[in-house]
Amino acid sequence: MSGFLIRRLLQAVVLLFIVSMIGFAILHLAPGGPLSQFAASGDMTQADLDRLSAQLGLDRPLPVQYVEWLRRLLGGDWGVSYRDQQPVLTIIAAHIGPTLELMLSSTLLAMLLGAWIGILGAVRRYSLFDSLATIGAMIALSIPTFWFGLVIIYVFSVGLGWLPAGNRFTVGDGSFLNRLHHLIGPCIVLALVSTAVWSRYMRSSMLEVINQDYIRTARAKGLPERYILVRHALRNALLPMITITGLHVPTLLSGALVTETVFTWPGMGRLFLDSINYRDYPTVMGILMLTAILVLLGSLIADVLYGIADPRIERYGQ
Amino acid sequence: MRRFWRHKLAVFGAATIIVMVIACVLGPMLLPYNDTHIDIRQRFAPPFSGSHILGTDPLGRDILARLLMAGRISLSVGFSAMAVSMAIGICVGLIAGFYQRAIGTALMRFVDAMLCFPSIFLLLAVSALIEPSVPSIILLIAMTSWMEVARVVEGQIRSLRTRDFAVAAMSMGASNTRIMFRELLPNAIAPIVVAATLNVAHAILAESYISFLGYGIQPPTPSWGNMLENAQSYLTSAPWLAILPGAAITLAVTSFNFVGDGLRDALDPRLDAR
Numbered sequence: 001m002s003g004f005l006i007r008r009l010l011q012a013v014v015l016l017f018i019v020s021m022i023g024f025a026i027l028h029l030a031p032g033g034p035l036s037q038f039a040a041s042g043d044m045t046q047a048d049l050d051r052l053s054a055q056l057g058l059d060r061p062l063p064v065q066y067v068e069w070l071r072r073l074l075g076g077d078w079g080v081s082y083r084d085q086q087p088v089l090t091i092i093a094a095h096i097g098p099t100l101e102l103m104l105s106s107t108l109l110a111m112l113l114g115a116w117i118g119i120l121g122a123v124r125r126y127s128l129f130d131s132l133a134t135i136g137a138m139i140a141l142s143i144p145t146f147w148f149g150l151v152i153i154y155v156f157s158v159g160l161g162w163l164p165a166g167n168r169f170t171v172g173d174g175s176f177l178n179r180l181h182h183l184i185g186p187c188i189v190l191a192l193v194s195t196a197v198w199s200r201y202m203r204s205s206m207l208e209v210i211n212q213d214y215i216r217t218a219r220a221k222g223l224p225e226r227y228i229l230v231r232h233a234l235r236n237a238l239l240p241m242i243t244i245t246g247l248h249v250p251t252l253l254s255g256a257l258v259t260e261t262v263f264t265w266p267g268m269g270r271l272f273l274d275s276i277n278y279r280d281y282p283t284v285m286g287i288l289m290l291t292a293i294l295v296l297l298g299s300l301i302a303d304v305l306y307g308i309a310d311p312r313i314e315r316y317g318q
Numbered sequence: 319m320r321r322f323w324r325h326k327l328a329v330f331g332a333a334t335i336i337v338m339v340i341a342c343v344l345g346p347m348l349l350p351y352n353d354t355h356i357d358i359r360q361r362f363a364p365p366f367s368g369s370h371i372l373g374t375d376p377l378g379r380d381i382l383a384r385l386l387m388a389g390r391i392s393l394s395v396g397f398s399a400m401a402v403s404m405a406i407g408i409c410v411g412l413i414a415g416f417y418q419r420a421i422g423t424a425l426m427r428f429v430d431a432m433l434c435f436p437s438i439f440l441l442l443a444v445s446a447l448i449e450p451s452v453p454s455i456i457l458l459i460a461m462t463s464w465m466e467v468a469r470v471v472e473g474q475i476r477s478l479r480t481r482d483f484a485v486a487a488m489s490m491g492a493s494n495t496r497i498m499f500r501e502l503l504p505n506a507i508a509p510i511v512v513a514a515t516l517n518v519a520h521a522i523l524a525e526s527y528i529s530f531l532g533y534g535i536q537p538p539t540p541s542w543g544n545m546l547e548n549a550q551s552y553l554t555s556a557p558w559l560a561i562l563p564g565a566a567i568t569l570a571v572t573s574f575n576f577v578g579d580g581l582r583d584a585l586d587p588r589l590d591a592r
Contacts, residue, residue, distance in 0.1 A: 018431035026440070030447035135327065138579065142571035144523060144543075146530050147564030150550060154561075158554050254438035258527060262550065272439060273531065276446040284443055292434040 008303055012296045019292040020073070024066050027281060027288075056082075073289070079282030083275070088286040091271065096290075098168055099267035102259065103252050106187045107245070110194030115241075117195070118202025122210060123229065133199060140196035145255050149189045149262035156185065166264035186263040190255050194248060201244045206237040239309055246302020249295045328580020331573035338570060342389035349383050364558060373558050375545075381558070385566055388540035392522055393570065395456055395541070399521035402460035404467055404514050411471025412498050416479060426472060429465045437462050438527055445533040455534055459524045467513050474506035508585035512578055519574035526567050542567045 044052075053059045057068065072079065078088040117137075121130040157165040163185045164170070169178050209215065210233055218228045257269030264270075268287060275283040346352075364373050373381050414425040432440075440462050448454055478484060479502060487501045522542075528534035529543025537544055542563045549560035 015427065015431055015434065018427060019434045022428075022431055023435070026444060027447070030444055138327075138575050139568070139572050142519065142523075142575050143568050144526050144530070144564060144571075146527065147546065147560070147567065150546070150553060150560045150564065153550075154553050154557050158557070250433070250436040253436040257436075257438050257442075258531075261531060273442065276442055276533075279447075288435060288439060288443060291436050291439055295434045295436065 004307060005304060008300055012300050016292060016296060019296075020070060020289060021066070023285060023288045023292070024069065025062075027285060028062055028065070069285075078286045078289075081275075081283045082280045083278045083283070088282050091283060092268065092286055092290060095266065095268045095271040097267075098265055099256055099260070099269065101183070102186055102190060102265060102267060103256055105183060106190035107194060107248075107252065109187060109191040110198050111241075111245070113191070114195045114198025115202050115238075117199035119206055119229065119234065119237075121199065121203040122206035125207065130203075133203075137196035137200050140192050143192065145189060145193065145258045146262050148192055149186070149259060152185055152189055153262070166262075168266055186259045186265055189262070190252070190259045193251060193255055197244065197248060197251075198241070201241060202237065205240045206233060209233045209237045212236075239306070242305045242309065243302045246298040246300075246305075249298030250291075253291050253294065325580060325583075327576040328584075331576030331580070334569060334573040335577065338389060338573075339393060342386050342393060345386040346383060346390075349380070349386070352380075352383060364556070373556075375556075375559060381562060384540050384545060385542075385562060388542045388545055388563065389566065389570075391452065391535060391539060392525055392542045392567070395452065395459070395525045395535070396518045396522040396570075396574075398456045399459040399463070399525070400514055400517040402456065403464040403517060403521070404510070406460065407464035407467025407513075408471050408503070408510065410464065411468040412475055412503065414468065415472040415475025416494065416498055416502070418476065422472075425468075429468050429472075432462075432465050435462075437524065441524060441528050442531065442533055445528050450533060450536050452535060452539070455525060455528070459521050463517060463520055463524065467510070467517065470509050470513050471506060474509060475502050478502050478505050512582045512585065515574055515578035515581055519571045519578065522567065522571050522574070542570075 050059075057065060060068075069079070076089075078092075080086065081088055081091055084091075117133050121127075121133045124130055152163075153165050156163040164182050165185075167182060169175075169182055215228060215232055218232050219225075223232075253269075256267065257272060259265065260267045260269035261273065268290075272284065272287045274280075275287065375381055375384065410425055410429070414422040414429075416422075441458060444461075445455065445458055448458070475498075479497075483505075484497060484501055487497050492501070525534055525541060526543035526546070529541050530546050532544075532547055535541040535544050537547075545563040546560060549563070552559050
């Protein structure tokens with residue numbers, strides 16, 4: 001196990017290194033540059049711009065800038081925001097909480113709902129429910145997240161008045177119930193795609209397990225069907241789902257950005273958009289790196305958990 | 319039963335796509351209103367209320383005409399971005415699958431690294447920095463969506479190149495390029511076609527996301543995504559502004575996904591063997 005783990009960790013570090021190079025190159029090779037905002041406003045003379053450029057180290061060759069940036073990054077200094085002169089890590093730390101809250105709650109919702117739909121679809125294969133679930137999942141994967149958010153707001157906030165139309169809590173009221181109330185809308189919106197994905201994989205994973213010999217044995221022993229499904233089938237069918245959840249992180253992050261925009265949720269997605277608007281390169285770069293780290297962490301944890309849950313996997317790793 | 323459903327859905331999807339394309343190409347010429355015609359007296363007309371079938375927007379422009387014109391843009395962005403990203407993905411996948419050692423590993427690590435960025439983040443980071451126009455948005459979407467294709471092609475080529483026909487071609491002294499494009503690629507065409515169909519769906523969605531967030535196709539050029547850009551502020555007074563373009567996107571993307579799924583079943587019967 002440890003050999004496998006070390007190999008995967010090394011791979012992740014190498015990958016992260018490549019990721020940082022790509023991210024840095026894309027941002028800095030794009031036309032414009034960090035100072036174009038100031039240049040366009042006309043408030044600054046060319047001398048001012050040159051001085052600022054030298055101050056921020058933007059006048060040096062790109063590889064030098066990259067090495068310098070990477071050196072600081074490894075030392076825990078992610079740079080200082082151009083916008084409010086705060087350290088990038090401090091800003092990100094202030095925004096990551098709401099995003100994680102949203103992502104975790106919607107993943108939980110999607111797991112429960114998706115597993116239920118998937119199991120039912122597998123048990124009653126080719127039934128009307130199964131067909132509708134298949135079609136529903138495909139439509140769910142096709143709906144633009146922001147539009148689904150608008151529809152939810154229109155129906156439940158504008159129409160029925162049940163849910164708030166945005167924000168994380170009412171100003172002056174930060175109670176748990178109030179926060180929960182605000183979380184419902186964005187959580188449902190973000191969970192839509194995940195639920196569709198989960199139900200599809202759960203269904204096929206369950207179908208694979210359900211035809212195995214040991215399930216037939218359990219049936220032959222006369223165990224109740226419910227018991228067989230939960231204790232024998234579901235346990236093994238859930239195994240591949242670990243991987244699916246780990247690999248789902250990028251989709252979830254993209255969805256979170258859009259959901260946050262629609263519901264004015266003060267998370268990392270909103271921060272990213274604001275930073276892009278201000279051409280705040282250090283913050284944009286910091287968030288890009290963080291999302292890549294989260295994505296890699298997701299697949300790494302999935303691999304490790306899978307290895308623990310199914311020791312046979314180690315053989316393939318070598 | 320299931321096969322039948324899928325088959326039906328794929329046909330439905332294909333029919334919808336054809337109808338949409340025809341409507342977007344010919345529709346604007348048949349309508350009494352121009353999509354850019356501003357009529358302030360007719361602002362916020364709800365659908366089915368007067369001469370404007372689907373109502374009007376905050377400037378009194380006919381929504382149906384705008385939807386069709388936007389469809390031209392959104393669909394052509396979808397198809398063009400697919401074409402470019404398939405070209406990149408196929409080339410990278412071919413090379414990586416054929417030359418497995420150093421080049422292949424390096425290319426696939428690059429693919430892995432690109433996939434570490436959640437697609438929206440990458441799209442937004444670049445689209446905000448460049449001058450947004452229809453061609454640049456197409457390139458941008460293609461640049462962020464070729465990786466899955468490359469993976470599919472690489473996997474196919476890697477397994478095909480050890481098969482007898484490929485080995486035979488090699489022993490006959492065929493050039494590498496010839497083996498890649500004439501022997502291996504045609505045999506990997508089925509998954510490529512499926513990937514291409516799903517890629518159009520992805521590209522239409524991607525365009526709508528960045529346009530909705532204000533970094534995609536810029537007004538006055540209409541696209542389904544940017545028609546939704548300001549719709550949220552009118553959600554109470556004029557909900558049709560938000561509902562209609564979103565429904566168009568969903569319909570188009572669903573159709574492509576249905577077709578892709580149906581093609582996968584038709585081209586690879588083994589998948590449904592269970």
